[in-house]
Amino acid sequence: MPYLCFMDIRSFFEYGHEEYLPHLSSDVVVIGYAEEKLKCLLLRIGARWLLPGGFIKLDESVEEAASRILTERTGLNDPHLKFLSVFGKSERNFAEEWKEHLEKFGVSWKQDLWINKRFVSLAYYSLVNIPDTHPVTGPLDEAFGWFDLDELPPMWMDHRDIALMARHKLRSDIRKDLVTHHLLPRHFTMPQLHQLHQVILNKDLDRSRFQKQMLATGFFERLPKLQKETRGRNPYQYRIKENKDH
Structure with a gap:
């Protein structure tokens, strides 16, 4: 319209x-x-x-x-x-x-x-x-x-x-291109990205294997600060490297 x-x-x-x-x-x-x-x-x-x-x-x-x-x-x-x-x-x-x-x-x-x-x-x-x-x-x-x-x-x-x-x-x-980060805040954790992919694909994904696959692409930059919103072990935050953005 x-x-x-x-x-x-x-x-x-x-x-x-x-x-x-x-x-x-x-x-x-x-x-x-x-x-x-x-x-x-x-x-x-x-x-x-x-x-x-x-x-x-x-x-x-x-x-x-x-x-x-x-x-x-x-x-x-x-x-x-x-x-x-x-x-x-x-x-x-x-x-x-x-x-x-x-x-x-x-x-x-x-x-x-x-x-x-x-x-x-x-x-x-x-x-x-x-x-x-x-x-x-x-x-x-x-x-x-x-x-x-x-x-x-x-x-x-x-x-x-x-x-x-x-x-x-x-x-x-998403099986060919890394585009799902557009659905998340600029800084996100691997657990957040993992859950998002599970929702999109409507199936469970092995978390450890998923994270290794994502990091192996070289598209993600790990941030020095840890997320402090949860108790216990806090996952690292990541962002898409500027020269890798899709």
């Missing part, structure tokens, strides 16, 4: 095709981690929820659009962002959803409005540390919230399918 800062809502619905590419949009699955669960940032319009998204301006690339949308929605600069897939079923449009809500903005619903046409979505996913984000709603959104990926609420169109595909893709990607 569009993030409108300065454009009048009525003008957007009637003349948005003069600023945005018709039939093409971008949706981003923003994944966070809290309470040992994967979370997904959603926005609510009416009774259902949807992914943060927007349309692609005539003068920007699809990658620039996805990055802009993500920054506008989370407040993060240079956030992690990875292409997911294209969603473009022949019947993919939001005409009925818009018909229900346009009257709230004093806009007459017309079948031939550009916003009612079929839209193909270029979907991305992003891993974020939730405390670093500052989610906001746009003029069309009524609320935002973080939801467990295992317990998603009723969602618009195919947005649930997009979110679940992102989770599946994340499980595949």
